[in-house]
Amino acid sequence: MKAYRGRIAPTPTGLLHLGHAQTFWIAQHRARQAGGKLVYRTEDLDPQRCKAEFADAAQDDLKWLGIEWDEGPDRGGPFAPYIQSQRFDRYRSILGQLKSAGLAYPCRCSRKDVREAASAPHEKGDEPLYPGTCRPPLGQAAAFDIESAPRVNWRFRVPDGESVAFEDGRFGSQSFLAGYDFGDFILWRHDDVPSYQLAVVTDDHDMGITEVVRGEDLLKCTARQLLIYRALGLEAPAFYHCPLVTDPDGQRLAKRHNSLSLQAMRNAGATAKSLRAKVSELVESG
């Protein structure tokens, strides 16, 4: 058995809330229970939406809450840098491997094109199913002259009709149908930003992560990511998804719920101890 390596991977687009605290608490607990290591990774791929002040606030809030990590942007480690915006060269080489394997193709469609062409409304918050407009026939490189359209997205060709199954540590057997539950997804954006799917697989593999603990909202992303692991011939980690925390109206917490951010609660006088008690309560009731 490989020594356990877990990770926490916030995206600095806003302040962390109780949902993050719960997920990261569980991640820390599972790493400790296994006598393993916990890695902290800043997932700041999108230069438009990510802010250094949120990256700093996230580390600060989590330290205050009592979460500790062994490797990360503030303490270094054998797999540094632990900041995605500093790892683009590595992601580019992984994209190259997927292109060589014939599993990545260029796409000129805008988000609006995809939305308008999608046949059915998709789950809230999930991307619409890509209708395949730019997908070349198998074995062919591109459906258009790529020299004439340098700013393209790159998409992953999913095996239509194949079910991608995995055993989740919390939610049990999961299965999603490629081409139906999700379509050809973006690997690299036209504005030269790698996608979350590509970056997270690259990093979880490169950093030797053995179990990924994250929110339930990413269950379907796990299926997409398993296809990337397979395409690259890499062993996938185990997965443990945590139930989402909802607000008093039953809506899942989002970064826009500023009043429920850890910082707002801290400013309103909550102590780290009281918040830890709240998080434990959530973990037990989930």
Ligand code: GLU
């Ligand atoms: N960075 C993602 C987020 O904050 C989490 C990704 C993951 O854990 O795989 O939502």
